[in-house]
Amino acid sequence: MRIVMIGGTGHVGTYLVPRLVEAKHEVICVSRGESEPYQFHSAWGQVQRVTLNRETEEREGKFGKRIQEFEADAVIDMICFTPASARQLVTALRGRVQHLLVCGTIWIHGRSSQVPTEESQNCDAFEEYGIQKEQMTAYLLDEARCNRMPITVLHPGHIVGPGWVPVNPLGNFNPQVFTTLARGDELAFPTLGMETLHHVHADDVAQAFEHALTHWSTAVGEDFHVTSGAALTLRGYAEAVASWFGQEPNLKFLAGDEWKTGLSATDIEKTWEHLEHSPNCSIDKARKLLDYQPRYTSLAAIYEALQWLIQHEVILP
Structure with a gap:
């Protein structure tokens, strides 16, 4: 065609x-x-x-x-x-x-x-x-x-893919969130971290x-x-990223305004936007009618993206 x-x-x-x-x-x-x-x-x-x-x-x-x-x-x-x-x-x-x-x-x-x-x-x-x-x-x-x-x-x-920053476990696009997890530093959340990203x-x-x-x-x-076959909770996402760098997750929940430290007004707005949506979507229809079979899980797609970010020194473990 x-x-x-x-x-x-x-x-x-x-x-x-x-x-x-x-x-x-x-x-x-x-x-x-x-x-x-x-x-x-x-x-x-x-x-x-x-x-x-x-x-x-x-x-x-x-x-x-x-x-x-x-x-x-x-x-x-x-x-x-x-x-x-x-x-x-x-x-x-x-x-x-x-x-x-x-x-x-x-x-x-x-x-x-x-x-x-x-x-x-x-x-x-x-x-x-x-x-x-x-x-x-x-x-x-x-x-x-x-x-x-x-x-x-x-x-x-x-x-998600190599060449740009994926939505991170705080629901924004600040790559410093990944650096925080990679170094084992504390990452604070405004909630219990059970909201989802897909x-x-x-x-x-x-x-x-x-x-x-x-x-x-x-x-x-x-x-x-x-989408991928399954959405991620913010907590599960953060724990997985920390483990990729050999770290125990150092996470703090219900952290008041403390979680905003180091984030811009845009970062904060994006976090609330993603938390409020908490998408978790079925792909059964696409599987049935289009034979859609995603090759990547959410975490596999994110892992590939993070490797590119590390190579290009956007994330500094």
């Missing part, structure tokens, strides 16, 4: 684009041209790279038309964040593509009420990113089910998108969680 991938040089595209090339697809990668894939792969030599500023093109009402002009069989959109963006793309591609795949997020579920959460449960996002993605997903699925637009939405968890390796997300393409009949009109 001729496949256009929007936002193809990011976390998932680093793995998905080579998968598509190796499967003999013709790939056109559309991005702002400001970044390169996180890892080198010879497959990128066979990819047509196109620079487009989505924000500018959408503001002028041209983005959907520009994507339409590639005359693709399938379009994969990794950077659609609002229903307005989705609407512009769907309007331009209606009747012109075999498959439109869009990246959502497990954040659409808001606070967990029953776990593991299934796709049909409590879509009740409570912060702007999740609300916009929830509305985007609702619009896309309505277009698929009522207007026969061949759409699939895939919802990744916390994406990571997924970027290559497993890539696998899900590739399988959605090859399982067209069961993928169209559906949305799917794309």
Whole structure:
């Protein structure tokens, strides 16, 4: 197939684009041209790279038309964040593509009420990113089910891979948290540490998108969680990381404001955001309908990411 991938040089595209090339697809990668894939792969030599500023093109009402002009069989959109963006793309591609795949997020579920959460449960996002993605997903699925637009939405968890800092056991992105655990220093938590995070390796997300393409009949009109097989508690996550460095976990719970020491306002905000969500999602639907089989557990994905961070001296044991 001729496949256009929007936002193809990011976390998932680093793995998905080579998968598509190796499967003999013709790939056109559309991005702002400001970044390169996180890892080198010879497959990128066979990819047509196109620079487009989505924000500018959408503001002028041209983005959907520009994507339409590639005359693709399938379009994969990794950077659609609002229903307005989705609407512009769907309007331009209606009747012109075999498959439109869009990246959502497990954040659409808001606070967990029953776990593991299934796709049909409590879509009740409570912060702007999740609300916009929830509305985007609702619009896309309505277009698929009522207007026969061949759409699939895939919802990744916390994406992990070499080249960037994963969500840490405090629920933020400060690499110093990993250094604290590696050195056996005390790590303080504002709670009992039983909240959850649900990571997924970027290559497993890539696998899900590739399988959605090859399982067209069961993928169209559906949305799917794309995570590892099991979520982690903050406590269990911290204990595992400490053990990788030969340390006994030195953890303190219900630490008042003490846990905020050394953290920025953004770190603190992200911690509360992740604690409040505490995602724990089922992937049974993706396993059944897409034959999605994640290669990485949450901890295996995080371990690989930490090795890269150590090598590049982002974490200093």
